[in-house]
Amino acid sequence: MRDSYDYLIVGAGLSGLVLAERLGSIGRSCLVVERRNHIGGNCHDRKDSNGLFFHVYGPHYFRTNSELVRTYLSRFTEWNDAKYRVNVFAGGTYWSFPINLGTFRQFSRNPAATEDDFKAYLARSAVPIASPANSKEAILAVVGVELYEFFYKGYTQKQWGRPAEALDASVTRRLPIHTGLDERYFRDEFQALPKLGYHPMFEAILEASKADLRLETDYREVLPLVRYRHLIYSGPLDEYFDCRYGALPYRTARYALEELSEDKVPQGGFVQPVLQVNYPGPEPFTRTVELKHVTGQVSRCSNLVREFPAEYKPGESDPNYPVPGAESDTLAARYRELAEREPGVTFIGRLAQYRYLNMDQVVGAALHTFDKLRDRQP
Numbered sequence: 001m002r003d004s005y006d007y008l009i010v011g012a013g014l015s016g017l018v019l020a021e022r023l024g025s026i027g028r029s030c031l032v033v034e035r036r037n038h039i040g041g042n043c044h045d046r047k048d049s050n051g052l053f054f055h056v057y058g059p060h061y062f063r064t065n066s067e068l069v070r071t072y073l074s075r076f077t078e079w080n081d082a083k084y085r086v087n088v089f090a091g092g093t094y095w096s097f098p099i100n101l102g103t104f105r106q107f108s109r110n111p112a113a114t115e116d117d118f119k120a121y122l123a124r125s126a127v128p129i130a131s132p133a134n135s136k137e138a139i140l141a142v143v144g145v146e147l148y149e150f151f152y153k154g155y156t157q158k159q160w161g162r163p164a165e166a167l168d169a170s171v172t173r174r175l176p177i178h179t180g181l182d183e184r185y186f187r188d189e190f191q192a193l194p195k196l197g198y199h200p201m202f203e204a205i206l207e208a209s210k211a212d213l214r215l216e217t218d219y220r221e222v223l224p225l226v227r228y229r230h231l232i233y234s235g236p237l238d239e240y241f242d243c244r245y246g247a248l249p250y251r252t253a254r255y256a257l258e259e260l261s262e263d264k265v266p267q268g269g270f271v272q273p274v275l276q277v278n279y280p281g282p283e284p285f286t287r288t289v290e291l292k293h294v295t296g297q298v299s300r301c302s303n304l305v306r307e308f309p310a311e312y313k314p315g316e317s318d319p320n321y322p323v324p325g326a327e328s329d330t331l332a333a334r335y336r337e338l339a340e341r342e343p344g345v346t347f348i349g350r351l352a353q354y355r356y357l358n359m360d361q362v363v364g365a366a367l368h369t370f371d372k373l374r375d376r377q378p
């Protein structure tokens with residue numbers, strides 16, 4: 001570590017690393033400080049003892065419609081095409097999901113049901129609510145009571161630790177329902193995972209950046225030790241301001257890895273029918289992910305990661321999902337106002353903006369931020 005840099009970058013996630021690489025490419029010096037013991041932030045992946053990939057902080061399915069983002073990341077990795085398929089396990093059966101004509105055929109016990117039958121069912125069942133006031137109403141307005149109770153009610157309660165009626169409508173506003181047989185979970189043009197995993201991609205970005213890196217270090221520890229011209233902050237927004245207005249609410253989860261040796265894996269090589277299975281029932285977990293479905297790895301072994309949602313406790317767990325609602329919106333707006341007035345600091349990424357952002361949005365935003373910083377002397 002030197003004693004002075006152009007930029008001090010807080011966080012070695014996608015936001016921090018992409019900016020370090022871009023700034024490094026025009027000769028600016030960066031120190032990246034990360035309090036975890038690895039780079040890659042929440043997208044970090046590893047291999048289990050059988051050499052099979054798993055995602056440490058929950059599944060990360062890369063997809064994008066942005067040519068810019070895809071071209072940029074493709075400088076650091078090759079890709080494996082991925083078909084992200086999801087089922088729901090409920091009432092002792094697997095159901096095609098997101099809800100589509102196939103699900104409706106199963107649900108109505110009518111294998112010959114047509115798209116028109118399904119549309120007519122939805123038209124009959126959907127509750128006429130023009131402006132849903134909460135998440136339950138938002139779902140009822142699309143699928144009606146029957147499908148809501150079977151597929152969504154329990155899952156939402158477990159995922160958020162509160163009933164759907166206590167959640168902002170925006171949580172489920174983009175409910176994907178396909179009246180045809182389309183089973184795709186996402187519709188983005190490009191859906192793929194880095195061929196060798198996320199970690200080597202992050203290493204390649206870091207190497208290209210020529211930035212110095214300090215792991216297992218809170219940035220506040222280095223403040224007395226280095227001089228810098230500009231701070232780029234991708235940590236939690238409220239923490240930067242010592243939570244002076246109170247803590248921003250988050251939902252979190254624990255991820256339990258189960259390594260599965262040959263004798264625990266059926267002949268076909270998989271323990272569940274698709275990549276992800278959602279559990280809306282009484283199980284204490286919300287989903288299980290068998291990543292081997294999309295990594296292209298061939299093995300007689302497998303692994304499952306089980307997701308147990310939990311209340312977020314600052315300092316004890318990772319902040320995962322911002323909890324949308326009137327109160328948190330107001331609180332976040334107050335912190336954003338402070339951030340706008342903070343001289344010499346750029347706030348980037350999902351935590352510093354207190355917004356749920358997908359990976360491609362974060363990369364796009366980092367490239368955009370670089371365009372603004374490039375023309376300014378730090």
Ligand SMILES: Cc1cc2nc3c(=O)[nH]c(=O)nc-3n(C[C@H](O)[C@H](O)[C@H](O)COP(=O)(O)OP(=O)(O)OC[C@H]3O[C@@H](n4cnc5c(N)ncnc54)[C@H](O)[C@@H]3O)c2cc1C
Pocket residue numbers: 010011012013014015016033034035036040041042043057058059060061062063217218219220234235236319320321348349350351357358359360362
């Ligand atoms: C459970 C879950 C599943 C997701 N699944 C998907 C998905 O399938 N597809 C998708 O596109 N996106 C997904 N995302 C979103 C994705 O994780 C984010 O878009 C991405 O991680 C954002 O990168 P970032 O750099 O902004 O934040 P982060 O990855 O969170 O990186 C911020 C880093 O800053 C560090 N830091 C914070 N404070 C300090 C400090 N004081 N000092 C030093 N370091 C600090 C943190 O340790 C962290 O490593 C998911 C997110 C979650 C939570």
